[in-house]
Amino acid sequence: xxxxxxxxxxxxxxxxxxxxxxxxxxQSVLYSSNNKNYLAWYQQKPGQPxxxxxxxxxxxxxxxxxxxxxxxxxxxxxxTISSLQAEDVAVYYCQQxxxxxxxxxxxxxxxxx
Amino acid sequence: EVQLVESGxxxxxxxxxxxxxxxxxxxxxxxxxxxxxxxxxxxGLEWVSYISTSxxxxxxxxSVRGRFTISRDNAKKSVYLQMNSLRAxxxxxxxCARDGRVGGYxxxxxxxxxxxxxxxxS
Numbered sequence: 291x292x293x294x295x296x297x298x299x300x301x302x303x304x305x306x307x308x309x310x311x312x313x314x315x316x317q318s319v320l321y322s323s324n325n326k327n328y329l330a331w332y333q334q335k336p337g338q339p340x341x342x343x344x345x346x347x348x349x350x351x352x353x354x355x356x357x358x359x360x361x362x363x364x365x366x367x368x369x370t371i372s373s374l375q376a377e378d379v380a381v382y383y384c385q386q387x388x389x390x391x392x393x394x395x396x397x398x399x400x401x402x403x
Numbered sequence: 404e405v406q407l408v409e410s411g412x413x414x415x416x417x418x419x420x421x422x423x424x425x426x427x428x429x430x431x432x433x434x435x436x437x438x439x440x441x442x443x444x445x446x447g448l449e450w451v452s453y454i455s456t457s458x459x460x461x462x463x464x465x466s467v468r469g470r471f472t473i474s475r476d477n478a479k480k481s482v483y484l485q486m487n488s489l490r491a492x493x494x495x496x497x498x499c500a501r502d503g504r505v506g507g508y509x510x511x512x513x514x515x516x517x518x519x520x521x522x523x524x525s
Contacts, residue, residue, distance in 0.1 A: 321508075324508055330512070332448075332511075339498055339500075339515035339518055340448060340498075340500075340512070342503070342511050345510035345513075346510060381447075383448055385448075385511065385512075387509055387511060391465075392438070392450040392453070393450065394448040394450065395447075396447050397448070
């Protein structure tokens with residue numbers, strides 16, 4: 291299985307400041323047939339199911355605010371929130387779907403400083 | 404409205420069985436693959452199983468292979484998870500999640516249900 295490792299495990303950022311979460315995969319998730327990274331980011335707020343934010347490493351899902359952005363390729367990826375809002379407090383997960391046995395990172399808890 | 408609604412969770416003794424259901428609405432069910440994903444209390448997300456549109460392709464996580472069986476009924480717009488030989492470590496919220504596709508390529512799980520809680524305890 292591909293192991294997904296996120297860093298940090300938790301993060302406290304002031305309102306309006308930038309938040310950066312990293313995700314590293316144990317092997318490349320770049321699919322050669324379409325040159326897409328099979329990497330997604332999800333946001334999960336307490337008591338709610340996860341919500342897809344970013345797919346193919348850098349494409350925002352419809353309706354997701356443009357303060358959320360994704361970058362990276364191959365094995366190293368980053369989720370950036372450019373200006374943290376109070377409603378962004380959540381746990382964030384990366385996920386690879388390159389292999390049929392999907393795997394998630396352990397999650398990063400984002401809080402307000 | 405595009406929606407997935409899980410049901411069938413509950414309290415079961417170790418070694419027991421439970422069948423989860425996930426009912427879909429608001430989209431053409433037969434054209435989407437589905438997944439089950441679980442989340443143990445206070446823990447992260449764990450992918451459990453996948454079923455293709457026709458049900459001909461199925462995958463399981465190592466942790467449940469041989470004990471859990473995924474199936475679907477396109478006429479009823481439902482996917483199921485039969486869970487046998489349940490263990491304490493299977494205690495979790497179980498989510499049904501749709502496999503999104505763009506241009507025939509997967510892009511992650513774009514629709515999730517609210518989840519159903521399974522507790523395995525004596």
